[in-house]
Amino acid sequence: MIELRTPTQIEQMRPAGRFVAEVLTRLREVADVGVNLLELDRVAHDMIRERGAESCYIDYHPSFGASPFGKVLCTSVNDAVLHGLPHDYTLRDGDLLSVDFACAVDGWVSDSALSVVVGTPRPEDLTLIETTERALAAGIDAARVGNRVGDISAAIAAVAHEAGLSVNTQFGGHGVGRTMHGEPHIANDGRAGRGLRLKAGLVIAIEPWFLHTTDEIVTDPDGWTLRSADGSRGAHSEHTVAITPDGPPLVLTARD
Template identity: 85%
Template sequence: MIELRTPTQIEQMRPAGRFVASVLTALAQKAAPGVNLLELDALAHDMIREAGAESCYIDYHPSFGASPFGKVLCTSVNDAVLHGLPHDYVLADGDLLSVDFAASVDGWVSDSALSVVVGTPREEDLRLIDVTTRALEAAIAQARPGNRIGDISAAIAGVAREAGLSINTQFGGHGVGRTMHGDPHIPNDGRAGRGFKLQPGLVIAIEPWFLHTTDEIYTDADGWTLRSADGSRGAHMEHTVAITEDGPLILTARD
């Protein structure tokens, strides 16, 4: 069921957005060669406790997960692009790291993700991050009353195709509110002018993700981490966005 939030409720969602943004900023600053993924998860866990927030991941067990997730972050490295389960891995110079984080503050959820290069970058990784960022920006620009879900999806796909990337639609954006995942689904490809008509009060997570040379993925032996079928690297960007009379409001905007 698609739920619309009142202006007062959207204001109540702002602290969750600010908190999620602050955690991702801290994690991006922490990520460096020699840092263990479990250290990043521990940092996020500490920030959750200090803020009196709640993790949306630790007990999360959807049908596609092998077991309850058990961590508070998704950390996807190199050929992993989504749902990366933090494990005993030390980041190396040149790694491409994607971090996805969602938390609840005072009963309201926000969800966001970013990708960063650890240490010395590869040009192709910077390009992939740039394309994914521009796809998110183009999608957010379409998150206005009167437009439709298809306008958001088509904006994402347009940027990807212009860059020569293929698109996987198995996982995409979603509604956000009292829970992390709700209606509507926001695919990363679609036809402009189609789908649910956007209305003030709709709050959604928009999350383009792309791989260098494929759109095919498989699930790692850990039962969670999604990896590219051909070993190519991936990037993932996400913001929680409220649709208002004045246009899109990015609740998870980072300074």
């Protein structure tokens, strides 16, 4: 079911968005060569406890997951791009790290993701990250009253295709509210003018993710981590936004 939020409810969602942004900003600072993925998860877990927030991931067990997730972050490294289960891995020079984080504050959820390179970057990785960020900006700009879900999808895909990338549509954006995942699904490719008409009060996560040379993914033995089928690297960007009566949407998870 698709739910529209009142202006009061959207104001109540702001603290969750700010907190998610604060956690990702802190993790971007901590992530470096020699840092273990489990340490990143502990940093986020400590911040959740200090804030009195609630993790959306730790007990999460959808149909595609092998078991309850058990951690509070998704940490995907290099050829992993989504749902990376934190494990005993120490970041190395040049690793491309994508971090996805969602939690609830006072019963309202926000969801966001970013990608960074630790240590010495490969130029092609920086370009891939920048492409996901431009695609995210294009998708956000299309999230306006009177447009349709397909307009968001088409805006994201146009950036990807201009960069010579193919697009996977299995996983994408989604509604956000009292729970992390709701309707509508927002694919990262689609036809403009198609799908649900966007209305004020709709709160959604928009999340382009791309791989260097493929759009096919495979699942790790952990039952969660999704990797490129050909070993190429991936990047992921995401914000939670609220559609406003006029003008661009409100980015609830905007980072300084």
